[in-house]
Amino acid sequence: MSSRKERLKEVLNHKRPRMAVLLDPDKCVEGQKLRTFLKACEENGVDLFLFGGSLITGEGAKDVLESIRLHSQIPVVLFPSHPSQIDPSADGILFLSLISGRQADYLIGHHVVASPMLSKTSLEVIPTGYMLVDGGRTTTAHYMSGSMPIPKDKPDIAMATALAGMYLGMRLIYMDAGSGALYPISQEMISAVKSNLSIPLMIGGGIRTSEHAQNAVEAGADIVVIGNALEEAPELLQELSIAIHASSHFKDRH
């Protein structure tokens, strides 16, 4: 097993909080800037790269993924919105079922198309209950999936949905306010979900400050996903990483 695959296994063991950085292939360009950022991610203990987006329009994804593989040892997990985004050179794939929505294609249809392709790769397939939550604006994920997000003040709906995902056999729940959300998912909702789950909980969308990141960890996030904030201000990497990793109080909590 490659060391990246081993690192991926550790990330999913939810023994302590982890940091995932979302790399959107439409927003990254292969070159020195990306390589400098990848080096900074290594130095600051980033645990995982999510690679993908709700709508990919550019053609540079392959080059960007190749560069990530060449210049870092951090595991790369695909975060696809469509089977066409499967790339066997990553380490794993979030096999996302949009359990907050009721659209058949996002629950099972795309999975049927993708599965024969996946069976020919060595990607670690991670069955993931994906839940979109209202983050104050319609994000690309909300719009493209044509689904209604869980209202931000309904932790009971979030909890019931996540539980259903766990009972259906998901290995991970990803609760997402969507990229560029105006505000992140509330602590109340995160803790309502976490207190009922025995599988890891990933939280993302609108996390822009170390306070946001720490709030998510304190409420029970096992993996915190940061995208936009680092695209706009890569210099925030160190303080966001410290906020997620540093608190020994939340380590080894299981």
Ligand code: 1GP
């Ligand atoms: C989106 O959760 C990710 O799916 C990241 O969101 O870009 O707002 O950090 P941001």
